[in-house]
Amino acid sequence: MVPEIAKAVDIIVGKLSQGGRLIYFGAGTSGRLGVLDATECHPTFGVDRELVQACIAGGKEAMFVSFENAEDSKELGEQDAVKLKITDKDVLVGITASGRTPYVIAACELAKKAGAATVALVNNFDSPLASVCDVTIAPIVGAEALTGSTRMKAGTAQKMVLNLLSTCTMVRLGKVYENLMVDLKPTNEKLRERAVSMIALLCDVARPIAEGALVASNGHAKTAVLMLKRKMGRVQAEELIAKSGGSLRKALVASQN
Secondary structure, three states: OHHHHHHHHHHHHHHHHOOOOEEEEEOHHHHHHHHHHHHHHHHHHOOOOOOEEEEEOOOHHHHOOOOHHHHHOHHHHHHHHHHOOOOOOOEEEEEOOOOOOHHHHHHHHHHHHOOOEEEEEOOOOOOOOOOOOOEEEOOOOOOOOOOOOOOOHHHHHHHHHHHHHHHHHHHHOOOOEOOEOOOOOOOOHHHHHHHHHHHHHHHOOOHHHHHHHHHHOOOOHHHHHHHHHHOOOHHHHHHHHHHOOOOHHHHHHHOOO
């Protein structure tokens, strides 16, 4: 399964680097897991909310109220995919334990026609969705403790794979330095404290200095680190990071001399 995950990450990184989007499609538990992963990418990695999106059969209300029949509608899957205006720059990940959910298959088929890359995340071998998609990731978990309740082992496996897809992608895109989320959005006190701690750790400075650098960088920890390490101003640091493709590591190397 690791080679398939790696292949999917390569595809996702390539599409996002070209200005495309990562879009999850699922129903029930699978849909909710896609929404969860997509939602967390913005505060964790500082990306635009449009970069990683998710659709769940039945719409937003289905996050809180079950619409069991929505997953059976191919028309609904097509409609949701059409609304997103999928192009050949995008990659769609279809999530379904059985691999035969009509809503998900229809969305993947439409995305394929639009030239988008498609990835199947299923818990069965030789599923109908696998025949549609470019890559199939199939964590086989065996029988559930409650027969047919795929929110248990299958759902847990799906969550782990989604974590890998989004996190490995963001690492490759320069959203992480060492094991630190240097592109996080300090939108609350907890995240602000985390940003200050990262700056203090990476630059080996006292917290008051790290706090001042975070303010001077307009709340961008990555920029603050470069400012302190290379003793440069905010504008210069921002320009260097931009020239380095958003990678703090590359910006630090480029500014050594």
